[in-house]
Amino acid sequence: MTIHEASERYQIPMEILKEYEAWGLCGTVKKVMGAWQYDDQDLERLSMIMTLHDSGFSNEEVEEYMRLLLEKENTEKQRMDMLNRRRGTALDEIHLREKQLERLDYLRFKIQKAKGDS
Numbered sequence: 001m002t003i004h005e006a007s008e009r010y011q012i013p014m015e016i017l018k019e020y021e022a023w024g025l026c027g028t029v030k031k032v033m034g035a036w037q038y039d040d041q042d043l044e045r046l047s048m049i050m051t052l053h054d055s056g057f058s059n060e061e062v063e064e065y066m067r068l069l070l071e072k073e074n075t076e077k078q079r080m081d082m083l084n085r086r087r088g089t090a091l092d093e094i095h096l097r098e099k100q101l102e103r104l105d106y107l108r109f110k111i112q113k114a115k116g117d118s
Contacts, residue, residue: 001038012046016053020046023063045069055086 001009003017020042038046045066052062065082068075 001043003038006038006043006046010043010046012050016049017046019059019063020049023066056090057082057086061086 003014003021006012007014007017048069049062049066052065057065061082065079068079068082
C-alpha cells in the first residue's frame with residue numbers, strides 16, 4: 001500500500017505518514033518504484049502514532065515513545081511513565097474545564113434567576 005493509499009484508506013494525515021518515514025521507524029516499509037509500501041505492521045504502528053497524537057502527545061513525544069516501543073526490551077516502565085504523565089495532564093485539563101463549566105452555569109443561573117425575579 002502506498003503512502004497515498006494508506007492516507008486515504010485509514011484517514012491518516014500525510015504529515016503523520018511523512019513524519020513516520022522521516023523517523024526511520026518503518027523498518028519493513030520498502031520503497032518500490034519510488035513509493036513507500038506499507039504492510040500490516042506499519043499500519044499498526046501508524047495506528048499507535050495516531051492514538052498518541054490524539055491523546056495530546058507532541059511530535060517529539062510520539063517519536064520517543066515509538067522508538068522505545070520498537071526497542072521492546074525493558075522499555076515498559078519508560079512508556080508507562082510517559083502515558084501516566086500525559087494522563088495526569090489530561091486529568092488536569094478536564095478539571096480545569098469542569099471549573100469553567102461550573103462558573104458558566106453559575107452565570108447562567110444568575111441570569112435566569114434575575115429574569116424570574118422581574
